[in-house]
Amino acid sequence: MAKSSILSSSIAKKVAMALSGLFLVSFLLLHVSINLTSIFSADVFNECSHFMGYNPLVQYVLQPILAIGVVFHFVMGFVLELQNRAARPIAYAKNNGSANSSWASRNMIISGLVVLAFLGLHFYDFWFPEINYKFIQGMPIDETRYFPELVHKFHSPVRTGLYCLSFVLLALHLWHGFNSSMQSVGFNNKFSRGLHKLGYAFAIVVPFGFIVIALFHHFNQ
């Protein structure tokens, strides 16, 4: 069988979705860990942010890989959604999906779209200003600017609310996505139950960490 047809198979696609999702999960863990330092120490947060912002390995290797991972995950998600909709041209007049599956599992496209919209806002808030500061304006290195920038963004109650809402949807996306990715790569055995609990814990703890950070800086100024 030709390798090209193997790569375009339904199983290859779901494995690709799973692996890109797991990669993004690992990034989330790193992101929330660094951001949590902002609650305890402005200096540590500045130090970590400066390292991430100026380390060549992070900037020119990991960041492009991350960008590719994000784009791939979203594009593949849309492609699969369209294919799946085409697989049922006539919808049921009555369908009781909640009888056999969770809302989170049936609506990954909705939670994913909210996270995508949030990414747009997040890039507008942090990534574009960072690119502008470093590469367009060519401003000098300032290792102390990160903490004030972060705190400033959470001054607005609307923005803080939007961030928190997005993190709730991120939690729902992870609630199904983490364990789904394990099943997709073929991991379903006697250890799965324990891993599922870990997946659910991750889906709650990481977005909750982001919510705590947003609320802390909103109410602490």
Added chain:
Amino acid sequence: MSVAKNININLKVWRQKNAKTKGSMETYKLDNVSTASSFLEMLDQLNEQLVNERKEPIAFDHDCREGICGMCSLYINGRAHGPDTGITTCQLHMRSFKDGDTIYVEPWRSKAFPVIKDLVVDRSSFDRIQQAGGFVSVNTSGRTIDANATPIPKHDADRSFEAAACIGCGACVATCKNGSAMLFVGAKVSQYALLPQGRVEATQRVLNMVRQMDEEGFGNCTNTGACEVECPKGISLENIARMNREYLAASMK
């Protein structure tokens, strides 16, 4: 044990003259339905009423009427095989419904299961997937080895048997929001992959069956787990994971 009684129900049933015409939901009223009757017996009663009214009876699939053959399909009140779990439609009884209920009856909805007439769908796509690799090539010239001569671990034999319990009814496809057939194919791949006799052709089997599944137009599995819940034979999601592993291993060879 509850005493049987008669109930009056309203039915909304998909009617479609043939594969080429457009169908629609039609409403029927049916009185004096015994709660002791099966769902299919209720449809028989409705058909008798339609015949007496000189109307076209409703076409629906059925055969053994004891939950073995997998012929009866039907999406009832938004669920494959109706409100109960672990059963086929022929095992569903009218005691699951109340007097005055409105019951929706629809065919399996899938691009790969086109409607032939009313509630009857063409499930030959499953047959073509089976033909693509769901078998063990055996030399039947008289030199076959006694099956018991090959020791098989009890655990593997049990998992294989559980996978082989799949009756190919298509409830997994019908209930999956993506119209995916991965539980069916996963079960068929697993029942052979777990046995030494099936390992010989394992690589080509999984590649060919998955290729055929994709060609038939089934959707992609997103692991909602709905198929496992609605499967009348309790086929586990474990089989999909095993198929994924088999496929990944076969792809690298």
